[in-house]
Amino acid sequence: MSADPSAAVSAPVRAPRRRRRAGRVPVALLVPAVLGLLLLVLPLAGLLVRAPWTTLPRRLAEPGVLTALGLSVQTATMATVVCLVLGVPLAWLLARVDFPGKRVVRALVTVPLVLPPVVGGVALLLVFGRKGILGAWLDSAFGITLPFTTAGVVLAEAFVAMPFLVIAVEGALRAADSRYEEAAATLGAGRWTTFTRVTLPLVAPGIAAGAVLCWARALGEFGATITFAGNFPGRTQTMPLAVYLALETDLEAAIVLSLVLLVVSVVILAGLRDRWISSP
Amino acid sequence: MTVLDAHLVVERETFRLDVPLRIAAGEVVALLGPNGAGKTTALRALAGLRPLTAGHVTLDGLDLDRPGSRLWTPVERRRVGVVFQDYLLFPHLSALDNVAFGPRRRGLAKRDARAKAADWLKRMDLTDYAARKPRHLSGGQAQRVALARALAVEPTLLLLDEPLAALDARTRLDTRTELHTHLGEHAGATLLVTHDPLDALILADRLVIIEDGRVVQEGDAAAVTARPRTDYVARLVGLNLFRGHGDGHDVRVGADFPLAVADRVSGEVFAAFPPSAVALHPERPEGSARNTWPATVASVQHNGDNLRVRLDGPIPVAADVTPAAVAQLRLVPGREVWAAVKATQVRAYPV
Known part of the structure; x- marks a missing residue:
C-alpha cells in the first residue's frame, strides 16, 4: 500500500533530474571534445570525399594494388604470429616472475613505442644487415640475409609492433586472478600445464586485444620497413610504402590505396572487437 | 593414526x-x-x-x-x-x-x-x-x-x-x-x-x-x-567470561568484584556463565540468587527469539531476556536495573 504512492512520487521526480544532468555538460569540455572528434574524423572524411569513385573499380583491379595489399596482410599476420610466440612468454615473465632488473627489462620492451620507426630501421640494419653484428654471422653460417627481403619486412614490423602485444598481455595477466593458478597447482598442474590450461584461456581476450593492436600497428608500419627492407614491389613494398610512392606520381592512386588500407583496418578491427575484445 | x-x-x-x-x-x-x-x-x-x-x-x-x-x-x-x-x-x-x-x-x-x-x-x-x-x-x-x-x-x-x-x-x-x-x-x-x-x-x-x-x-x-x-x-560460544582469583566459593573478578560460584576453587581461575543465566530486575531482588549488582543498560540487540542486553556496571555482562521482559522493564540504553545470577549457574575452572 505504502509502496504505491511513493513510486508515483519518485517516478516523475527522477526523470527530469536525469535530463537536467545531460544538459549540464560544461562548454569548456564539450567544445574541445567535439574539436578532438573532428580532428580524428575530418581527414578520413576528406579521403572519402576526394576518392575517385567512378574509376575506383578499374584502379582496384590494377595488379600493383592487390600485390601490395596481399603482401601487407601477409607480413602483418606473420609479424603478429612472431609477436605472439615471443611476446606472450615475455609478458608472462614480466607479470609472474620476480627477477633482478625487471624494471629495466620492462622499460626496454617499451622503447620501440617511443623510438621513431626510422631509427628502429637503422638499428635493425646495424644488427641484421649483411655487415651487421648478427647479420654477418647469419649470412656466413646459414646463407640467410634479412634486409631487403620479405622476412626483413616481417622482422621490422615485429620490432615495432611487439610492445603493443606485450603491454596488452601483461596488463591482462596482472588483472587475471593468479589464485586460479594456485588452484591449478593444488590439483597437480606444473607451471607449464598451468600456463597452457588455465592462464592462457583466462587471458585469451587480452591476448586477442593485444594481437589486434599488434596486427594493426604492423599493417601500418612504414619507417622501419622502408629503412630495413627497402621498397621492392612484390617483395617488400607493403601498402603504406605503395601509398607513399604513389603520392609522388599519381595522387588518385594514393587515395585509392589509402582507402583500401582504411577499409581493411576498420573492417577487421570492428569484427574482432565484437567477437573478443568487448566481452569481459 | x-x-x-x-x-x-x-x-x-x-x-x-x-x-x-x-x-x-x-x-x-x-x-x-x-x-x-x-x-x-x-x-x-x-x-x-x-x-x-x-x-x-x-x-x-x-x-x-x-x-x-x-x-x-x-x-x-x-x-x-x-x-x-x-x-x-x-x-x-x-x-x-x-x-x-x-x-x-x-x-x-x-x-x-x-x-x-x-x-x-x-x-x-x-x-x-x-x-x-x-x-x-x-x-x-x-x-x-x-x-x-x-x-x-x-x-x-x-x-x-x-x-x-x-x-x-x-x-x-x-x-x-x-x-x-x-x-x-x-x-x-x-x-x-x-x-x-x-x-x-x-x-x-x-x-x-x-x-x-x-x-x-x-x-x-x-x-x-x-x-x-x-x-x-567465550564470545564465540556465547558465554560471559571473567578471569580472577578464587578462594573457596568466591572468585574476585574485575575491580575486586566478588562472584559466588558453584565449584570450590583456589588461585587463578576462569568464571563463566551463559547470558540466559542473568536475570534483570527493576529493584534489588530478594531471593536465592547469590550474585546481585546494579547495572546500566548499554545496548539491546536481537538474538534469535530473545533480546541480548549488554550491561555496564562493576562487571560488563550480556543478558538474554524475552521481548516481554524488555517491554515490562522498559530496557533502553541508560536505564538502571539490578542484575542477578545464581551461584549454581557460574562455572569456575583453573586457568
Whole structure:
C-alpha cells in the first residue's frame, strides 16, 4: 500500500533530474571534445570525399594494388604470429616472475613505442644487415640475409609492433586472478600445464586485444620497413610504402590505396572487437 | 593414526604464526579464529602456497616441508586438496572438466579422468549440471563442484578455507549438512578453516582456536564450549567470561568484584556463565540468587527469539531476556536495573 504512492512520487521526480544532468555538460569540455572528434574524423572524411569513385573499380583491379595489399596482410599476420610466440612468454615473465632488473627489462620492451620507426630501421640494419653484428654471422653460417627481403619486412614490423602485444598481455595477466593458478597447482598442474590450461584461456581476450593492436600497428608500419627492407614491389613494398610512392606520381592512386588500407583496418578491427575484445 | 604432523612457523614483518597441528586419519579439525589470526596463512603453508620460516609439515610419514634441512615440496606434488573460499572454479571449463582437471594432471587418460569426474558429480548430486560453466551454477552447486574437484585427486589432506562463507544463510544450512556427510566419508585428514563457530561445531571432531598466530585453546566441542579460555572463545560460544582469583566459593573478578560460584576453587581461575543465566530486575531482588549488582543498560540487540542486553556496571555482562521482559522493564540504553545470577549457574575452572 505504502509502496504505491511513493513510486508515483519518485517516478516523475527522477526523470527530469536525469535530463537536467545531460544538459549540464560544461562548454569548456564539450567544445574541445567535439574539436578532438573532428580532428580524428575530418581527414578520413576528406579521403572519402576526394576518392575517385567512378574509376575506383578499374584502379582496384590494377595488379600493383592487390600485390601490395596481399603482401601487407601477409607480413602483418606473420609479424603478429612472431609477436605472439615471443611476446606472450615475455609478458608472462614480466607479470609472474620476480627477477633482478625487471624494471629495466620492462622499460626496454617499451622503447620501440617511443623510438621513431626510422631509427628502429637503422638499428635493425646495424644488427641484421649483411655487415651487421648478427647479420654477418647469419649470412656466413646459414646463407640467410634479412634486409631487403620479405622476412626483413616481417622482422621490422615485429620490432615495432611487439610492445603493443606485450603491454596488452601483461596488463591482462596482472588483472587475471593468479589464485586460479594456485588452484591449478593444488590439483597437480606444473607451471607449464598451468600456463597452457588455465592462464592462457583466462587471458585469451587480452591476448586477442593485444594481437589486434599488434596486427594493426604492423599493417601500418612504414619507417622501419622502408629503412630495413627497402621498397621492392612484390617483395617488400607493403601498402603504406605503395601509398607513399604513389603520392609522388599519381595522387588518385594514393587515395585509392589509402582507402583500401582504411577499409581493411576498420573492417577487421570492428569484427574482432565484437567477437573478443568487448566481452569481459 | 596420525596423518598430518605439522609445526607451522611463518614470519612476516609484524606477524608470527606458530601453530603445532596434528590430524588423524578420518579426523576433521577446525582451525577457528578471528580475522587476521593467521588461519589462511596456516592453510596456505600446508598447501605449499606459502613457504614456512621454520617448523615442518609431515604428511603420511613423509616430510613435505622442513626449512631446517632446506626441504620443500612444490604445491603440485603434494597429496593435498584445497577448497578455496570463493571456490576458484576455472571459468572456462565445465563443471565436469573442472573436476576432471586434477585426475588428468595425476596421469589419468582423458576418458578415465572424465569418467571419474562424472562419478564424483554423481555423488554430489550434480549429474545434471556436469556440462554447465561455473557462472551458470548457484553458490551451493559451485561449492559442491569445488569439493568434488578437491576430493577427485584423492588427497591425503583436505583443506577447506571458509567453505560456507560465500553462501547465503539458507543455502548454507543445506550445504553444511551435505558437507558434513562428505567429510565423514573422507578417509584422509581434513582441516577446516573458519571464523564461524557453528560451522566448526557441526563439521569438526576437534577445534583448534588460534588468536594472533598462536593456539589459545584446543579440544572437542564440548570441552571448548564448557570452558572457554579467552574472551574471543567465550564470545564465540556465547558465554560471559571473567578471569580472577578464587578462594573457596568466591572468585574476585574485575575491580575486586566478588562472584559466588558453584565449584570450590583456589588461585587463578576462569568464571563463566551463559547470558540466559542473568536475570534483570527493576529493584534489588530478594531471593536465592547469590550474585546481585546494579547495572546500566548499554545496548539491546536481537538474538534469535530473545533480546541480548549488554550491561555496564562493576562487571560488563550480556543478558538474554524475552521481548516481554524488555517491554515490562522498559530496557533502553541508560536505564538502571539490578542484575542477578545464581551461584549454581557460574562455572569456575583453573586457568
